[in-house]
Amino acid sequence: MPEVLAYGRKHNKSLSQMTFQERGLMLKKLAFYLQKKRRDLYEVSYRTGATKRDSWFDIDGGIGNLFANASLRKLFPNSPFDVEGDPIDLSRGGRFMAHHILVPKEGVAVHINAFNFPVWGMLEKCAVNWMAGVPAVVLPAPQSAYLTEATVKHIIASGILPEGALQLISGTAKNILDSVQSQDIVTFTGSASTGKLLKNHPQLLEESVPFTMEADSLNASILGEDAKLGTPEFDLFIKEVRNEMTVKCGQKCTAIRRIIVPENLIDDVQKALSQALDKVTIGDPRLKEVRMGCLVDKQQLESVKSQVEKITKTAEMVYGDFESTKLINADFEKGAFIKPILLRENEPFKNEAAHTTEAFGIVSTLMPYKTIDEAVELSKKGKGSLVSSIFTNDDKIATAYTIQAASHHGRILAINRESAKQSTGHGSPLPNLVHGGPGRAGGGEEMGGKRGIKHFMQRCAIQGSPTTLTEITGIYQPKSAYKASKKHPFAYHWEDIQPGMSLETHKRTLTDSDIINFGNLTWDHFYAHTDITSLEGSIFEKRTAHGYFIISVFAGLFVYPNKGPVAANYGLDDIRFLRPLYHNDTIYVRLTCKQKVDREPKGKELPSGIIKWYVEVFDAMEDDPEDKLVAVATILTMVQKKQTTFPEISRNYLEEKLKLLKPDTKPKWGMMTAQHMIEHLEYGLKIAKGDIQDFEIATPEDHLDKVQETLYNYEKMPKNYKMPLMNEGKLEDLQHGDLTTAKEALLKAYDKFHLYFKENPDAITKNAVFGELNYFEWKLLNRKHFHHHFEQFGLV
DSSP: OHHHHHHHHHTTHHHHTSOHHHHHHHHHHHHHHHHTTHHHHHHHHGGGTOOHHHHIIIIIHHHHHHHHHHHGGGGSOSSSSEEEEEEEEOSTTSSSEEEEEEEEOSSOEEEEOOSSOTTHHHHHHHHHHHHHTOOEEEEOOGGGHHHHHHHHHHHHHHTOSOTTSEEEOOSOOTTTTTTOOTTOEEEEEEOHHHHHHHHTOHHHHHHTOOEEEEEOOOEEEEEOTTOOTTSHHHHHHHHHHHHHHHGGGGOOTTSEEEEEEEGGGHHHHHHHHHHHHHTOOBBOTTSTTOSBOOOSOHHHHHHHHHHHHHHTTTSEEEEOOSSOOOOBSOOTTTTTOOOOEEEEOSOTTTOOHHHHOOOOSSEEEEEEESSHHHHHHHHHTTSSBSOEEEEOSOHHHHHHHHHHHGGGBSOEEEEOTTTGGGOOOTTOOOTTSEEEESGGGOSEEEEOTHHHHHTTEEEEEEEEOHHHHHHHHSSOOTTOOOEEOSSOGGGSOGGGOOTTEEEEOOOEEOOHHHHHHHHHHHTOOOHHHHOGGGOTTSSOOSOBOOHHHHHHHHHHHHOOOSOOSEEEEEEEEEEEEOSOOBTTOEEEEEEEEEEEEOOOOOSSOOOEEEEEEEEEEEETTOOOHHHHEEEEEEEEEEEEOOOOSSOOOOHHHHHHHHHHOOTTOOOSSSSOOHHHHHHHHHHHHHHHHTSOOOSOOOSOHHHHHHHHHTTSSOOOOOTTOOOTTSOSSSOOOOOSSSHHHHHHHHHHHHHHHHHHHHHOTTOOEEETTTEEEOHHHHHHHHHHHHHHHHHHTTOO
16 A cells, blocks of 8 residues: 555656646546446446446546536646635735645545445546646445446546556555555545544544545435425425435435425325335336336345334334335345335434434435424434435525525535426536535535635745746736836737736826717716716716726727737726826826636637736826826736647748659658649649539538637647548549649649639638638648648658
8 A cells, every 4th residue: 555655646746747727638538538438337337236327327427527627627727736816915015925826735635435436436536636636546445346447447548647647446455544644635435434433543643634524414305385285396306305215226425315394294295205106116227117226235235224223213114115026127135126215203303313324225214394493403413414405486495494504514405496407406416516514424525616626735825025926826916027028918929928028008198078078979977077066075076087988098008909919808807996087187008917828729719828917007197106006907818829830831831842852752651652642732722722612521510610620720630531532542543744743733723722712702612521611711721731741741
């Protein structure tokens, strides 16, 4: 075990030095890979007693966690660390300040998982620690570790994760915590009793190792007093309780263990739920007609029997038993099969067993309440749970329960007829929500979106001058030293703009006519702008410029008029007007790069990133530094990234490369000769010009948009791609007598291509792969296509 943990720590940097964007894209790639392996995993999963629906929760749910956490990359900077919150001024002059950063811990995440979700249990945790930049060591419960192992084999075979990012220990390893260190993180999912033992491990205490515990809990679902028999909420309640009892054969840490209903409805609920459970078919989990399989093993079956026996010392078994039952294509004696068991505790305030004893299987206890306050108290008697739910169409009831009960539950779900169709259900933890709970549930929190990732990172408060903290965080801090821009910042590509890069604009005087005209244009006739006789008792002294006029003015002062890398205005993050501006006031603006935010291409857009600009508006006539600054804002622009992968295909460039190509030049891949390659490019230009259009588009119509979008990125074409119009497995017949003639023909085709679109700028011609393209898109394609074949023959 010490070597296992040391190996993970040794390879920690392979993850921690990746940026959040790189980690997120890695998770996304892994999720797509595992989606293709689901059939293999389903074949193994049924051996745990899981039906296809159960396996969907486990396998597809786990993969869904990868996708969800991959998407969180958009909330983080394109760096290995995160900057948290706002800067904090520690001095009156603003020259000494602080900020918080989060960096990946340098240890490993040790995950000790339960048997019930061998795939989801691993991936929902690993997705988070990988996003944080920390490797994982996974110890699944032995009963179903073979399914976890099957998943890990696929993950390792994919080659997507860096070395050391994932290690699996199958079997028992009681000494796994003996060598954890302060930079490690331990998470545990399982029984509360085992969790308490692990939580008090001497090494955890000695090294102050973070420990997160998610324990089985006695989750409660409440039926509102308004949800009487015949209402949609009553029917939804019965359906949800049955689902939570039967999914995974009740082996869910979030399953409904206590069914709390109004005392005047308890008989109706018992009858309706019994009828619903009658429809549950049990047997071979591979069969479509089977709704429920079996428990994970015979040992778990005996555990359930033992716990039910404790509860039934006071409660009554009103549905089900442990006797043999009718199964579909299965042997009751060989499998760990169990019928649904519904208990009824008529005195839940007097008897404690149903609130303290959990039968981890298809067992739930029905109990009555008189008022919503009693329902709250009963839910709290479980001493902390992962989730509770309430079914009501009365929002006052939902509010009363939620606010009063929230202290004892990690999540509360309020369901009514409006939300039911889109509800994810009582027992479904979601990656962007906290999963955990107080008290018996372990007192820990997992997942929770961005905040879950932070659990695997170290928060550090950094202090210094604004200039120093700007360099450390990569975010411009107010009163930091400016970096004078040699040219207008909007003339730079995204890569060349750096935090602190600054421009001071010329001045503009705000006239009385400006303010009146702006009011007439916008219909904003607020009295401070239009009626100077009504200023008495207000904060205004003269005719006041509109706030939105100030925004327009400062934009006009710093906007660069020429076409350049700035693609669009992306929005406004925040703005503050520190004091009013009046007619005849003169202002100027300082525009400073505050922060760079990476952005993935979307649709038919050239790759770009977001620049956050810090805008300071100054009163040019004011000498007092305290009053000179009159407004601040953060605006965003979309700025194109540099294209350095492909040279632009000009005629001079083309002639230069063709001189390098000889008849005997050999390709690095593929079967083309030099002349075949040149004639192939000529053929493509003739298609673009419209000379050749007698073919069908090979790409399915519903995929065309995605395929066309690839023209806009800066990624190279794949090698050995089979163009639909080319012969299969053999070279095309040559059209020209020699290579020199073919080169001349290519240059002529190049000239005709550009001339055609000059004379027909709105023309659209079709391509067999990319569909209908305009002139700009053909140039994008030609740039990639020419570079692809020039690289093939070593010309670039």
